[in-house]
Amino acid sequence: MRQKLSVAGSVENDRNHFGAALHSELVTTSSKTLLLVPGSAEVAQSPVVLSVPHAGILVPDIDAPLLALSGRGLLKDADLHVDRLAQRVPALGVPVVVAQISRYVLDVNRAPDDVDREVCPEIERPARPSARGLCWRTTTDGAPVLVRPLTLLELRSRLQRIHEPYHQTLAELLAERRQRFGYAVLLDVHSMPSLGRPGHTDPGARRADVVPGDLRGTSCSPLLSKLVADHFAAAGLSVRANDPYMGGYVTRQHGRPARGVHALQIELNRDLYMDENSFALVDDKAAAVTALLTGLVEKVKGLQLPS
Numbered sequence: 001m002r003q004k005l006s007v008a009g010s011v012e013n014d015r016n017h018f019g020a021a022l023h024s025e026l027v028t029t030s031s032k033t034l035l036l037v038p039g040s041a042e043v044a045q046s047p048v049v050l051s052v053p054h055a056g057i058l059v060p061d062i063d064a065p066l067l068a069l070s071g072r073g074l075l076k077d078a079d080l081h082v083d084r085l086a087q088r089v090p091a092l093g094v095p096v097v098v099a100q101i102s103r104y105v106l107d108v109n110r111a112p113d114d115v116d117r118e119v120c121p122e123i124e125r126p127a128r129p130s131a132r133g134l135c136w137r138t139t140t141d142g143a144p145v146l147v148r149p150l151t152l153l154e155l156r157s158r159l160q161r162i163h164e165p166y167h168q169t170l171a172e173l174l175a176e177r178r179q180r181f182g183y184a185v186l187l188d189v190h191s192m193p194s195l196g197r198p199g200h201t202d203p204g205a206r207r208a209d210v211v212p213g214d215l216r217g218t219s220c221s222p223l224l225s226k227l228v229a230d231h232f233a234a235a236g237l238s239v240r241a242n243d244p245y246m247g248g249y250v251t252r253q254h255g256r257p258a259r260g261v262h263a264l265q266i267e268l269n270r271d272l273y274m275d276e277n278s279f280a281l282v283d284d285k286a287a288a289v290t291a292l293l294t295g296l297v298e299k300v301k302g303l304q305l306p307s
Contacts, residue, residue: 033060033162035083035098036169043093046301047181049173050089051188053109053166053250054079056100063105063158068144072279074102077140079191081274081281086189088294092301097169099162103136104145106158108166109188109248110134115155122152131199134163140199170254174261182307183260185224185300188250189293194271201244208240209272213247213265219255220262221305228264231296237272260307268293 039045057074059067083098090096099108114133117126131138135158136145170186177184192211196202210232214225229239247265255263270276273286
């Protein structure tokens with residue numbers, strides 16, 4: 001049965017800034033929780049896959065009654081517009097996978113067992129306490145996310161509807177490319193506030209323009225890490241690897257360089273392309289970042305990595 005999704009109130013106009021930017025005629029869906037924009041058939045396939053796990057702000061109707069946030073409250077911790085920054089990537093023959101659901105409902109960049117007892121009291125083996133695990137308890141500003149704790153059935157439902165399809169899609173795309181080329185590359189693209197927030201590890205600190213995260217050299221070949229850092233530095237941007245973000249579950253789960261699968265997280269400072277107060281895209285700045293990201297993917301396509 002197809003689940004119903006909604007975007008509350010004033011969020012709808014914000015959503016239109018970026019959701020429509022992906023080429024709708026190419027989009028296939030998996031239970032409406034993700035978009036898979038395949039690479040153009042007119043361009044030769046490459047080893048590269050691009051993931052956008054945190055741009056979504058949709059809330060399934062089944063989950064909405066348990067969410068303490070709505071409307072513009074859903075935007076604060078979303079990687080708004082990152083899917084729009086990737087809009088030219090499919091034309092390069094590179095598929096883009098975008099999570100549609102708000103990370104406040106379920107964060108696909110967290111491990112499926114990253115659940116503490118405050119989120120789900122029925123969990124048999126709780127994780128260490130975390131306000132922002134698989135299902136967030138509070139925002140980075142400390143606002144409550146959940147109306148009440150989840151039952152085990154509710155938790156399992158979210159995993160089956162949202163988490164599993166996302167990672168199964170990534171795994172299948174990467175396996176296809178590894179089989180064809182001998183190796184595969186996953187670029188996991190995010191955005192970050194320009195300043196660390198109270199719930200972050202660097203409250204009040206000014207972030208670099210770009211933070212490549214390779215789990216301190218363990219999730220991909222150093223050739224890929226260097227190419228990414230050099231690409232953005234050559235454009236005059238400040239680059240700080242693995243600080244304050246090393247990579248999350250997407251990078252850990254899929255990055256297996258010894259097996260020929262290389263995964264790198266890329267955090268883009270939101271000040272590079274949007275107004276952080278109004279959440280609006282700044283067109284000229286966004287165009288520059290879109291061109292930079294597209295150029296990066298072109299370079300990664302031509303990079304020869306160990307299989």
